[in-house]
Amino acid sequence: MEQEFSSRLLEDAVTEMSRLPGIGRKTALRLALHLLRQEPQVARSLGDAVIKLREGVVYCRKCHNISESELCGICGNPARDPSVVCVVENVKDVMSFENTGSFNGLYHVLGGVISPMDGVGPEKLEIASLIERIDKEDIKEVILALSATMEGDTTNFYIYRRLAEKGVKITQIARGVSVGNEIEYTDEVTLGRSLLNRTLFSDQFQS
Amino acid sequence: MEQEFSSRLLEDAVTEMSRLPGIGRKTALRLALHLLRQEPQVARSLGDAVIKLREGVVYCRKCHNISESELCGICGNPARDPSVVCVVENVKDVMSFENTGSFNGLYHVLGGVISPMDGVGPEKLEIASLIERIDKEDIKEVILALSATMEGDTTNFYIYRRLAEKGVKITQIARGVSVGNEIEYTDEVTLGRSLLNRTLFSDQFQS
Numbered sequence: 001m002e003q004e005f006s007s008r009l010l011e012d013a014v015t016e017m018s019r020l021p022g023i024g025r026k027t028a029l030r031l032a033l034h035l036l037r038q039e040p041q042v043a044r045s046l047g048d049a050v051i052k053l054r055e056g057v058v059y060c061r062k063c064h065n066i067s068e069s070e071l072c073g074i075c076g077n078p079a080r081d082p083s084v085v086c087v088v089e090n091v092k093d094v095m096s097f098e099n100t101g102s103f104n105g106l107y108h109v110l111g112g113v114i115s116p117m118d119g120v121g122p123e124k125l126e127i128a129s130l131i132e133r134i135d136k137e138d139i140k141e142v143i144l145a146l147s148a149t150m151e152g153d154t155t156n157f158y159i160y161r162r163l164a165e166k167g168v169k170i171t172q173i174a175r176g177v178s179v180g181n182e183i184e185y186t187d188e189v190t191l192g193r194s195l196l197n198r199t200l201f202s203d204q205f206q207s
Numbered sequence: 208m209e210q211e212f213s214s215r216l217l218e219d220a221v222t223e224m225s226r227l228p229g230i231g232r233k234t235a236l237r238l239a240l241h242l243l244r245q246e247p248q249v250a251r252s253l254g255d256a257v258i259k260l261r262e263g264v265v266y267c268r269k270c271h272n273i274s275e276s277e278l279c280g281i282c283g284n285p286a287r288d289p290s291v292v293c294v295v296e297n298v299k300d301v302m303s304f305e306n307t308g309s310f311n312g313l314y315h316v317l318g319g320v321i322s323p324m325d326g327v328g329p330e331k332l333e334i335a336s337l338i339e340r341i342d343k344e345d346i347k348e349v350i351l352a353l354s355a356t357m358e359g360d361t362t363n364f365y366i367y368r369r370l371a372e373k374g375v376k377i378t379q380i381a382r383g384v385s386v387g388n389e390i391e392y393t394d395e396v397t398l399g400r401s402l403l404n405r406t407l408f409s410d411q412f413q414s
Contacts (some may be wrong), residue, residue: 034228207412
């Protein structure tokens with residue numbers, strides 16, 4: 001059912017809000033009417049935060065995590081161990097691993113996984129920059145921490161092959177993460193344990 | 208689970224978005240990360256629309272519906288019948304009745320219903336302004352179109368008493384079995400009232 005709005009401003013707000021994932025026009029209308037009932041400051045703070053978010057957030061030049069400066073808070077922290085790099089799919093996964101409190105190394109955010117079905121090839125991911133980091137930095141171990149899906153496995157294997165001759169130890173997080181589940185929806189205890197129980201990537205071919 | 212964000216801007220955006228009803232911090236984070244993946248224009252349009260909505264939308268001085276000028280599009284439309292006023296709870300209800308295409312009169316938006324439990328008394332609603340309209344305008348009929356709840360009934364009765372001596376006809380929208388609903392799943396109070404308020408079967412063919 002298309003709603004006929006009496007106000008162009010309401011129409012605009014509903015249209016913009018309904019572009020967000022999981023928010024339909026009905027929900028957007030409910031949110032807009034809620035905002036109209038609040039103090040003007042509420043809508044202004046929300047609007048400002050959304051605009052500043054997209055304009056102010058940049059990506060760390062080293063690990064591609066979100067940041068507000070050239071180097072993110074993790075890469076720039078001298079207490080972190082720069083010899084271990086955990087390869088993750090996206091920014092949210094960095095947060096998930098950080099929340100476990102089980103990891104003291106650095107990250108490398110790929111920006112996705114290889115998915116031919118969605119037209120995502122290795123060249124669209126931060127894999128070249130990962131290889132560059134291996135060459136330039138003193139990295140001893142790369143932990144592959146991608147989702148336990150077919151795309152995650154494909155990406156793991158691709159990275160493994162590209163890094164094989166670099167002499168860096170390649171591990172992957174333990175498959176305590178149930179097969180088919182995504183990192184985003186896995187609980188912290190399981191995630192923490194999956195880091196502790198990481199195994200040599202090459203071991204799975206020997207058995 | 209409190210998320211630890213690496214970015215103050217992300218933290219702000221998530222906090223502001225999670226103030227919206229039905230949006231928790233987890234959903235807000237998902238929306239924020241979605242915006243970060245879009246073109247900057249998407250976040251700017253959304254932010255602008257939200258700010259302009261609250262700053263630009265005013266309320267019609269006559270019926271209190273949302274408007275962009277002193278008089279809303281319905282009150283200002285000379286084709287509408289100003290002698291019938293439909294009293295509704297909120298702006299969304301105006302839209303719902305407009306979408307039926309069955310009403311050609313004007314509205315009066317109360318801004319809520321009397322609810323002592325929530326501390327909403329008659330003085331917090333647009334009831335005084337309704338009485339003023341009855342006194343000043345040439346209104347022949349007031350249709351009470353509030354929700355069929357205890358609060359709606361209380362408000363209906365309060366308005367009825369306040370308007371009793373004004374000589375205006377006061378009606379209320381029909382209460383009965385909703386179109387499409389089965390008798391089996393309709394509550395007894397509604398069924399009882401639908402019997403009392405039964406209409407001539409042949410009446411439906413005359414309109």
